[in-house]
Amino acid sequence: MHLTHLSLTNFRAFSRLDVEVPRQILLLVGDNAQGKTTLLEAVYFLATFTSFHAAHDRQLINFMAEEESLPFARVVADFQRGGKMHRLEIRLIQDAVGANGARLRKEILMDGVKRSMQEAMGSFNAVLFLPQMTQILEGGPDERRRYLNLTLSQIVPGYAQALTEYVQVVTQRNALLKQLAERGGDSEQLTYWDTLLAQRGAFLIQERIRALSELERLSARIHDRLTEGREVLRLVYRPAYNPAVALRTQYSLPIETTVDRSGFTEEQIREGFLARLRALRAEEIQRGVTTIGPHRDEVRFTANGIDLGDFGSRGQVRTALMALKLAEVAWMREKIGEWPVLLLDETLAELDLQRRADLLNALRECDQALLTTTDLNMFHEAFVRQCTVWQVQAGCVQRVDQPA
Numbered sequence: 563m564h565l566t567h568l569s570l571t572n573f574r575a576f577s578r579l580d581v582e583v584p585r586q587i588l589l590l591v592g593d594n595a596q597g598k599t600t601l602l603e604a605v606y607f608l609a610t611f612t613s614f615h616a617a618h619d620r621q622l623i624n625f626m627a628e629e630e631s632l633p634f635a636r637v638v639a640d641f642q643r644g645g646k647m648h649r650l651e652i653r654l655i656q657d658a659v660g661a662n663g664a665r666l667r668k669e670i671l672m673d674g675v676k677r678s679m680q681e682a683m684g685s686f687n688a689v690l691f692l693p694q695m696t697q698i699l700e701g702g703p704d705e706r707r708r709y710l711n712l713t714l715s716q717i718v719p720g721y722a723q724a725l726t727e728y729v730q731v732v733t734q735r736n737a738l739l740k741q742l743a744e745r746g747g748d749s750e751q752l753t754y755w756d757t758l759l760a761q762r763g764a765f766l767i768q769e770r771i772r773a774l775s776e777l778e779r780l781s782a783r784i785h786d787r788l789t790e791g792r793e794v795l796r797l798v799y800r801p802a803y804n805p806a807v808a809l810r811t812q813y814s815l816p817i818e819t820t821v822d823r824s825g826f827t828e829e830q831i832r833e834g835f836l837a838r839l840r841a842l843r844a845e846e847i848q849r850g851v852t853t854i855g856p857h858r859d860e861v862r863f864t865a866n867g868i869d870l871g872d873f874g875s876r877g878q879v880r881t882a883l884m885a886l887k888l889a890e891v892a893w894m895r896e897k898i899g900e901w902p903v904l905l906l907d908e909t910l911a912e913l914d915l916q917r918r919a920d921l922l923n924a925l926r927e928c929d930q931a932l933l934t935t936t937d938l939n940m941f942h943e944a945f946v947r948q949c950t951v952w953q954v955q956a957g958c959v960q961r962v963d964q965p966a
């Protein structure tokens with residue numbers, strides 16, 4: 563899959579941008595703070611409807627546009643997928659200030675038809691690679707859950723919808739648990755929420771089991787090549803509700819334990835999850851929160867049995883991240899039969915020569931990749947000649963003609 567046209571209106575520093583996008587490797591060159599990362603952010607926004615940078619969508623609207631009576635930002639992309647052309651449009655509209663303050667509306671149009679975020683998710687796919695993504699390995703468990711959710715939402719039908727509903731159920735259930743803890747009442751009211759939680763949760767758990775085992779297979783192979791067979795990478799899923807473990811040992815599995823959970827049906831996971839919620843009911847009422855389920859899942863990355871998040875060297879973590887990212891690309895390709903668009907922000911600067919060469923080789927296979935850099939010398943002349951180069955300056959883009 564590849565973009566053919568990108569249009570931005572009031573998207574961060576880009577008041578207006580309209581560009582044809584070539585089907586190949588695109589180098590975005592420019593000094594700091596010129597808008598290179600913003601371009602990647604806009605493209606990733608089309609795949610996930612969320613920014614990898616901004617805490618709030620409101621930050622995406624151009625500062626100047628904020629002064630207008632109806633501030634808005636818009637991203638429109640034409641892209642080819644499976645031989646067909648599509649148009650995806652996202653509008654961010656800040657409604658007039660009412661009694662509850664300004665409200666931001668997000669509208670999504672796929673081929674001209676309004677869709678919910680959950681419906682439109684997966685229409686366009688991208689894989690993002692940022693140097694700070696080592697946080698996926700080194701940061702808290704929420705980083706890994708976020709990574710998993712963004713990746714799976716793009717590819718697994720129904721995942722985004724189930725996740726949205728699951729999060730709503732957790733919120734409602736927590737409110738009820740708190741109310742029962744503070745004011746007492748009939749705990750049987752929980753049964754309705756338990757059923758919904760187990761239903762949506764089982765779907766998420768099963769999809770995570772499946773995806774992680776596939777990503778592990780692909781990333782271990784790449785990692786083996788990158789480390790010349792010296793290290794074995796593993797992705798260890800540690801679900802907060804673990805269908806593979808008897809009740810009393812839920813939290814006591816050592817990290818190196820290999821557990822095959824692929825044989826569980828969704829129904830078995832749901833039944834087990836529900837039974838566990840019943841067993842935990844009194845404790846959960848006392849604590850006022852939902853203590854098990856996908857919102858508390860963990861994934862650990864190990865190399866030769868060593869937990870990379872806790873004990874990995876910088877080099878080991880970067881190598882594992884690269885293996886994971888390349889695996890993600892291959893996984894999406896396997897699943898949807900199309901290459902996702904690759905987005906790499908200043909990634910090369912962090913890599914040694916061998917890793918750099920590996921990464922650039924991988925890019926050659928893909929349909930389209932966008933790379934940002936402040937320094938074109940980071941790349942071999944021969945490589946640059948195969949690419950289209952765009953100079954990005956103060957929110958404007960200009961194609962750089964290369965010598966024939």
Ligand SMILES: Nc1ncnc2c1ncn2[C@@H]1O[C@H](COP(=O)(O)OP(=O)(O)OP(=O)(O)O)[C@@H](O)[C@H]1O
Nearest residue numbers: 574575594595596597598599600621622623624625
């Ligand atoms: N809502 C906004 N409206 C206008 N300008 C914005 C908005 N949000 C961010 N900017 C500005 O956009 C500029 C470009 O940022 P961007 O991160 O894309 O730069 P970059 O070229 O990737 O730089 P670097 O090489 O330092 O990463 C920055 O100066 C930033 O302050």
